[in-house]
Amino acid sequence: MLILGNTLDELKKLADDSVDMGVTSPPYNKQENKKGWLVSNIKYANVTDKKPENIYQEEQILVLNELYRIIKPGGSFFYNHKVRWEKGIMLHPYAWISKSKWNIRQEIIWDRAIAANIRGWRFWQIEERIFWLHKPKDKKDLIGKELLSKHALMTSIWRIRPEGKNPHPAPFPLTLPTRCIYSILENNGVVIDPYCGSGTTLVAAKLLGHKFIGIDISETYLQQAKTRLENSQNELKIIDDEKKLHFVAETFSEKKARGMHKKFTQKQKLLFE
Ligand SMILES: C[S@@+](CC[C@H](N)C(=O)[O-])C[C@H]1O[C@@H](n2cnc3c(N)ncnc32)[C@H](O)[C@@H]1O
Numbered sequence: 001m002l003i004l005g006n007t008l009d010e011l012k013k014l015a016d017d018s019v020d021m022g023v024t025s026p027p028y029n030k031q032e033n034k035k036g037w038l039v040s041n042i043k044y045a046n047v048t049d050k051k052p053e054n055i056y057q058e059e060q061i062l063v064l065n066e067l068y069r070i071i072k073p074g075g076s077f078f079y080n081h082k083v084r085w086e087k088g089i090m091l092h093p094y095a096w097i098s099k100s101k102w103n104i105r106q107e108i109i110w111d112r113a114i115a116a117n118i119r120g121w122r123f124w125q126i127e128e129r130i131f132w133l134h135k136p137k138d139k140k141d142l143i144g145k146e147l148l149s150k151h152a153l154m155t156s157i158w159r160i161r162p163e164g165k166n167p168h169p170a171p172f173p174l175t176l177p178t179r180c181i182y183s184i185l186e187n188n189g190v191v192i193d194p195y196c197g198s199g200t201t202l203v204a205a206k207l208l209g210h211k212f213i214g215i216d217i218s219e220t221y222l223q224q225a226k227t228r229l230e231n232s233q234n235e236l237k238i239i240d241d242e243k244k245l246h247f248v249a250e251t252f253s254e255k256k257a258r259g260m261h262k263k264f265t266q267k268q269k270l271l272f273e
Pocket residue numbers: 005006007008024025026027028044045046047168170171172173194195196197198199200201215216217218221
């Protein structure tokens with residue numbers, strides 16, 4: 001389902017506990033003045049990316065709390081953002097995410113391998129962040145379900161090249177939502193992207209066998225998403241390539257069963273307890 005409208009208004013219309021998980025990259029409030037050597041200013045079709053920072057953060061907390069309401073207990077949300085600086089002051093997404101209702105399960109580093117803006121004030125910022133947020137089932141469930149062993153080679157640093165061909169001004173690469181969804185959702189789920197843009201999350205959800213809800217304020221981007229979804233088979237190879245990375249030849253339990261752990265020192269063994 002594709003919904004044209006303002007995210008906060010549209011989320012309020014969705015039922016409590018009705019969605020399994022979500023992935024998004026919201027507008028970053030980059031003030032539309034962050035032109036670098038490698039990227040042009042990011043300007044969206046129907047909305048400015050230029051708000052007083054306190055208003056922006058308050059709005060993001062409201063959006064995160066609406067997402068918390070509609071996600072099922074035990075469900076997750078992956079929130080992609082980055083560390084920004086305004087007039088020399090660091091603005092870290094933790095500042096507002098920690099004020100929302102979500103429990104932060106992990107902060108993943110998205111290593112883009114290339115900086116958007118190359119200047120000498122700081123070391124090249126080649127990373128963004130992906131916050132894995134968890135909605136506990138009850139007061140004791142602060143962590144959630146364990147990942148299946150096939151995902152055991154995944155680390156908290158994801159090296160994924162930025163998207164280069166998509167005409168949307170700020171798309172993320174298809175591999176990113178694919179990894180989030182494939183790692184935690186088995187089958188026939190519902191996935192939401194409340195700032196869906198060109199529909200990257202929705203294409204991943206569809207090709208992985210899930211239903212999807214995408215919201216965006218721009219008709220142009222939703223039309224792009226619709227066309228992509230209709231031709232989603234053309235992007236299947238990226239999904240298949242990602243799936244191949246989720247594979248372990250032998251889990252630790254299997255290693256243990258064949259006695260391999262007996263070769264470990266006592267100190268090494270303790271690491272696995
Ligand atoms: C970073 S982009 C998301 C791009 C998307 N991940 C993709 O791969 O195409 C943010 C999107 O949020 C949308 N947007 C900004 N403010 C919005 C609002 N208040 N309500 C709904 N959509 C909004 C913009 O139109 C833009 O497409």
